[in-house]
Amino acid sequence: MKIASVIVDVPTKQTDRPFDYLVPDEWDEVIQPGMRVIVPFGPRKIQGFVTEIKTESEVKQLREMIEPMDLEPVLNKELLHLGEWLTETTLCFKIFAYQAMLPAALKAKYEKKVKLAPGMKEECLPEAIQSFFINNNSLDWDKALKNGLVSILQREAAKGFLEVVYVVKERVKKKQMKVVSPLMSTADLKIEMERLPSNAEKQKQVLHFFLDHPNPIELRQLLAEANASTATVKALVEKKLLSEEEMEVYRDPFEHRIFEHSTPLPLTSAQADVIEPILASIESEKHEVFLLYGVTGSGKTEIYLQSIQKVIEKGEEAIVLVPEISLTPQMVNRFKGRFGDLVAVLHSGLSAGEKYDEWRKIQRKEVKVVVGARSAIFAPFENIGIIIIDEEHETSYKQEDMPRYHARDVAIERAKTYHCPVVLGSATPSLESFARAQKKVYQLLTLSSRMNERPLPSVEIVDMREELRAGNRSMFSRKLFEMLKDRIEKKQQSVLFLNKRGHSSFVMCRDCGYVVNCPNCEISLTYHRAGSRMKCHYCGYEDHIPKACPECSSEYIRYFGSGTQKVEEELGKILPEARVIRMDVDTTGRKGSHERLLKDFQDGKADILLGTQMIAKGLDFPNITLVGVLSADTMLHLPDFRSSEKTFQLLTQVSGRAGRHQLPGEVVIQTYTPEHYSIELAGTQNYAFFYHREMMMRKLHHYPPFYYLVLITLTHENLMSVVSETEKIVNFVRSQVSNQAVILGPAASPIPRINNRYRYQCLIKYKREPHLTRILKKILDQYQTETKNGLQVSIDINPFILM
DNA sequence: CTTGGGGACCAC
DNA sequence: TGGTCCCCAAGT
Numbered sequence: 001m002k003i004a005s006v007i008v009d010v011p012t013k014q015t016d017r018p019f020d021y022l023v024p025d026e027w028d029e030v031i032q033p034g035m036r037v038i039v040p041f042g043p044r045k046i047q048g049f050v051t052e053i054k055t056e057s058e059v060k061q062l063r064e065m066i067e068p069m070d071l072e073p074v075l076n077k078e079l080l081h082l083g084e085w086l087t088e089t090t091l092c093f094k095i096f097a098y099q100a101m102l103p104a105a106l107k108a109k110y111e112k113k114v115k116l117a118p119g120m121k122e123e124c125l126p127e128a129i130q131s132f133f134i135n136n137n138s139l140d141w142d143k144a145l146k147n148g149l150v151s152i153l154q155r156e157a158a159k160g161f162l163e164v165v166y167v168v169k170e171r172v173k174k175k176q177m178k179v180v181s182p183l184m185s186t187a188d189l190k191i192e193m194e195r196l197p198s199n200a201e202k203q204k205q206v207l208h209f210f211l212d213h214p215n216p217i218e219l220r221q222l223l224a225e226a227n228a229s230t231a232t233v234k235a236l237v238e239k240k241l242l243s244e245e246e247m248e249v250y251r252d253p254f255e256h257r258i259f260e261h262s263t264p265l266p267l268t269s270a271q272a273d274v275i276e277p278i279l280a281s282i283e284s285e286k287h288e289v290f291l292l293y294g295v296t297g298s299g300k301t302e303i304y305l306q307s308i309q310k311v312i313e314k315g316e317e318a319i320v321l322v323p324e325i326s327l328t329p330q331m332v333n334r335f336k337g338r339f340g341d342l343v344a345v346l347h348s349g350l351s352a353g354e355k356y357d358e359w360r361k362i363q364r365k366e367v368k369v370v371v372g373a374r375s376a377i378f379a380p381f382e383n384i385g386i387i388i389i390d391e392e393h394e395t396s397y398k399q400e401d402m403p404r405y406h407a408r409d410v411a412i413e414r415a416k417t418y419h420c421p422v423v424l425g426s427a428t429p430s431l432e433s434f435a436r437a438q439k440k441v442y443q444l445l446t447l448s449s450r451m452n453e454r455p456l457p458s459v460e461i462v463d464m465r466e467e468l469r470a471g472n473r474s475m476f477s478r479k480l481f482e483m484l485k486d487r488i489e490k491k492q493q494s495v496l497f498l499n500k501r502g503h504s505s506f507v508m509c510r511d512c513g514y515v516v517n518c519p520n521c522e523i524s525l526t527y528h529r530a531g532s533r534m535k536c537h538y539c540g541y542e543d544h545i546p547k548a549c550p551e552c553s554s555e556y557i558r559y560f561g562s563g564t565q566k567v568e569e570e571l572g573k574i575l576p577e578a579r580v581i582r583m584d585v586d587t588t589g590r591k592g593s594h595e596r597l598l599k600d601f602q603d604g605k606a607d608i609l610l611g612t613q614m615i616a617k618g619l620d621f622p623n624i625t626l627v628g629v630l631s632a633d634t635m636l637h638l639p640d641f642r643s644s645e646k647t648f649q650l651l652t653q654v655s656g657r658a659g660r661h662q663l664p665g666e667v668v669i670q671t672y673t674p675e676h677y678s679i680e681l682a683g684t685q686n687y688a689f690f691y692h693r694e695m696m697m698r699k700l701h702h703y704p705p706f707y708y709l710v711l712i713t714l715t716h717e718n719l720m721s722v723v724s725e726t727e728k729i730v731n732f733v734r735s736q737v738s739n740q741a742v743i744l745g746p747a748a749s750p751i752p753r754i755n756n757r758y759r760y761q762c763l764i765k766y767k768r769e770p771h772l773t774r775i776l777k778k779i780l781d782q783y784q785t786e787t788k789n790g791l792q793v794s795i796d797i798n799p800f801i802l803m
Numbered sequence: 804c805t806t807g808g809g810g811a812c813c814a815c
Numbered sequence: 816t817g818g819t820c821c822c823c824a825a826g827t
Contacts, residue, residue, distance in 0.1 A: 019814075061815075
């Protein structure tokens, strides 16, 4: 018998290795590496991934696998291999690496049930539980738990009356439809029709229908059109005149949408210069990484589209990554418009089933292009010709939980295998990427002017301290107010951008300034309008908003509603004539509302679009001539070495929304720290200056791109032990690395307690430590195996958030 | 002498 | 991760 090595769905250190199973003869021809299988594991049944088929095993007592879950592998060879690479580079469990590559729908769901043992009747059971088994012979374990039946059930199971069964289930079923087709030519069908008994009126009617429409037809449609019933069709199927088949159908999220077809636009000479090396790389099948640095509105997307065109012409495939928030219908339309049905879209707005169907299209090679957020980098193509990462600097490309990968790294790894180019596009490249381009690791391609020579908008920075001194206590500076008013008169549109951080909706006492914190986590609770409650977004703690302040008993305790709501109210007071569309989590919650709000704005149903991060990207409407940033510095003072970079990027992105077409654009940035270089330089939109300035800071403080980072976080219920264990780790690391490395810690995490567990961390900054991975593995081996002390260790290599 | 809770160990 | 086995402490 063949033997299959299987990675089982149990994420622990001890099970993070292949387990061998015998392949039953009936599956001998079927089982292949990359398939999901159901295997017995201890007393349960669980899902696993076959990584290898072999003929021998060191283990003597092998068990047989139960059954395959797929007819064809869900992971191809390359992806299986990529999984190993992911495991090595991010130090995660293999099972997490494989699961990350597949749509969530393919992650198994487990059910535990209690059934009557074979040959047993419910009468054998104690009366108290008989009723549960009268009609249905099985009882869900959760239900038993809720009813407090566990111990009695266990007793009966021990006596042999009941048995516990485990079921591995698919999360989403393939959507099927029944299709009926004739099994013979029209002529033969006619002969058969006449042979039918004269009383088979209905059957004749159905066959008659097929004489006119000999093509396969959906059962539902057939029934309606031929005015027949399922019984009739079944009779004909049994007579072998017709056939009835299940066919897989896709849920098409874009089914009823018409895409305006677009053709390649003539390139400007700057664009032509930039696309040339990319096309050359595609042509010569050479792996290269390009950093496409192009100011907002410089036509990067057209470069992407025409590069993809070339790749498709070569019979190869393209992956396009776009940050989740800019994966707007507008963006999708550009790709669907150019490549039509050859495009699959993967983003979080789709249901699990829809995502699965898009993924299936990729797997079955029915599409050539996938446009999607981070996880789309694992699209199961086998002939990749280009990988494009738009808005390369976006932090959402880094996954914050296991596997802690960066899509850019995965892209480069895959592109190496396929000998194809990677294009990183941005108007504000990350320092890491730009530095690599400077060192010629990446090839820099620059688009320095906007298409049709539109000037960049003029930017004015307003010092809000001055406003305060002049007696203006509102959140709108006089300048911004004047300009908003002006735009309304001119019937032009404005965009107001509110940085969410700092305006988050916490609950605060207006008398003493007391902020309501989570009792389990050291973090303020966020206000939720539904039911007027406050929630902790780390541990799920929930409570009513107190009537009075717990500190000073003042009744002036209130929530600071989502910043945008407040702005909207104030706008209503000072500019009552303005029509405002607000976009934030509250107004875009429902599916499709995001799209609808934007459509309304585009159609001129409002003068002002007010929103958070989600409006910073991709908006491209001709009538926008003013962009206002209400408070530029809210994210500047976060404890994050990238906060300056993020601020600069965000301000530049938002500014880029204005004046993209005929009308010139203006930008107003309000701030309390106008002298900060990231704000000042965002004002002049001077990336080069910002880059140099920020690089100096990074060098000075030993941060990327000069140093690499590794963040080790320990959590424990007991403050003393977490500190002392972190200390041990710090000392251990220190003893193992060269003296070039900087080791910080033990230090409390920026969120020092989550869910009653204290969090301490150790930050390693290093330039070159060839043995570091080995050292880190050693730490994980130590702590992930030691279950006794309840200490949890997590390691983030190249972290983005230092929390 | 039973019961139940907690920790160590195991799973091809 | 879930299960079982084993030990210990409290309860009938």
